[in-house]
Amino acid sequence: MLGGVLTATAAQAGEVEVLHWWTSGGEAKAVASLKATLEKKGDTWKDFAVAGGGGDSAMTVLKSRVLSGNAPAAAQIKGPSIQEWAQEGVLADITPVATAEKWDSVLPKVVADVMKYKGKYVAAPVNVHRVNWLWMSTDAMKKAGVTKAPTTWDEFFATAEKFKKAGIIPLAHGGQDWQDFTTFEDVLLGVGGPDFYKKTMVKPEAASLNSPTMIKVLETYRKIKPYTDKNAPGRDWNLATQMVIKGEAGMQFMGDWAKGEFLAANKAPGKDFLCAPAPGTTKDFTFNVDSFAFFKLKDAAKIKAQNDLAQAIMAPEFQETFNLLKGSIPVRLNMDLSKFDSCAKDSSRDFVATSKTGTLLPSVAHGMALSSAAAGAVKDVVSQYWNNDSLSAADAAKRIATAAMTQ
Ligand code: BGC
Numbered sequence: 001m002l003g004g005v006l007t008a009t010a011a012q013a014g015e016v017e018v019l020h021w022w023t024s025g026g027e028a029k030a031v032a033s034l035k036a037t038l039e040k041k042g043d044t045w046k047d048f049a050v051a052g053g054g055g056d057s058a059m060t061v062l063k064s065r066v067l068s069g070n071a072p073a074a075a076q077i078k079g080p081s082i083q084e085w086a087q088e089g090v091l092a093d094i095t096p097v098a099t100a101e102k103w104d105s106v107l108p109k110v111v112a113d114v115m116k117y118k119g120k121y122v123a124a125p126v127n128v129h130r131v132n133w134l135w136m137s138t139d140a141m142k143k144a145g146v147t148k149a150p151t152t153w154d155e156f157f158a159t160a161e162k163f164k165k166a167g168i169i170p171l172a173h174g175g176q177d178w179q180d181f182t183t184f185e186d187v188l189l190g191v192g193g194p195d196f197y198k199k200t201m202v203k204p205e206a207a208s209l210n211s212p213t214m215i216k217v218l219e220t221y222r223k224i225k226p227y228t229d230k231n232a233p234g235r236d237w238n239l240a241t242q243m244v245i246k247g248e249a250g251m252q253f254m255g256d257w258a259k260g261e262f263l264a265a266n267k268a269p270g271k272d273f274l275c276a277p278a279p280g281t282t283k284d285f286t287f288n289v290d291s292f293a294f295f296k297l298k299d300a301a302k303i304k305a306q307n308d309l310a311q312a313i314m315a316p317e318f319q320e321t322f323n324l325l326k327g328s329i330p331v332r333l334n335m336d337l338s339k340f341d342s343c344a345k346d347s348s349r350d351f352v353a354t355s356k357t358g359t360l361l362p363s364v365a366h367g368m369a370l371s372s373a374a375a376g377a378v379k380d381v382v383s384q385y386w387n388n389d390s391l392s393a394a395d396a397a398k399r400i401a402t403a404a405m406t407q
Contacts (some may be wrong), residue, residue, distance in 0.1 A: 026260020
């Protein structure tokens, strides 16, 4: 009898191999909560973690795995890339789970549309990260006599000077192309405004790309670099966040996965650190929705486990647990946010408000806008410009224009 029960359980249990790049302190806690949720359903989690913030390395590894006919059950894939993978015919249709769980009525339509290919769900969203944040150390602020977060770029440079005079590194930065671009899109939005952002980064137009505003953006961006330290090249984003956590640096531009690091270090918002919209972007929201796309599988037990994962990701309890750890907000609508902190509550309020004013914008640095080829090309140019002072703003603008129009 016992043997029979065990066999039945074994036959139902399936393994789900999940590719992700969540390896920093806060990220690891968040992904552990997903693993635990899946295991509660009797399935087995096979971890396929590829380190590297922003996911570039993970995407390279994923391509080679899929090409060799050995795709994982699920992979962290976002934005327009979901459509690119679906066009290859390798993604599974998980619409039956989505229909049973009523995803259409609990997801913002803009998000649901990204998860679907030709009307069928092929991916499930986990969260909404806000990218245009500035993080500040309250210890460093006290030492430097800084009393508030800068709200304009002029104020930002004045604040950076104060940190510098106090012997504190003004800006923690990691010189990797996605981090360079995370800062760049903040400057582009703050200096150029939301319409300019749309005309250069969402539906790029030559006239806006080759404009005096773009030159101003590039010049402002270049002025930031002297406020970073000489060890910035190649530094991982979470190590940059650690500098702010320790008060060695005053500020960091980063999406709210940085908050996951502050929380994992037992730091509290408003007390140990501040979250403020990047200068000039208070009324705007650059979004980054993490999601898992599902690959076609043959084995019935594995398909069941894959469906379990899809169901688990969108369940309200998981959306709460995961996002409390990850620094993001639930993507599921109408969730109770009473356990969330002030940064998350601000984010949620602004997500709703900006979706009505047309200032809710997809982050290019995090794969939410442009094709992956165009996004890769603009990131390359911006990092070349950041690293090479002899490349003029005018030449960089021309190269960005060509890159953004890549098909
Ligand atoms: C992802 C986040 C992740 C961050 C750093 C972003 O692109 O959306 O989930 O924490 O990269 O790795």
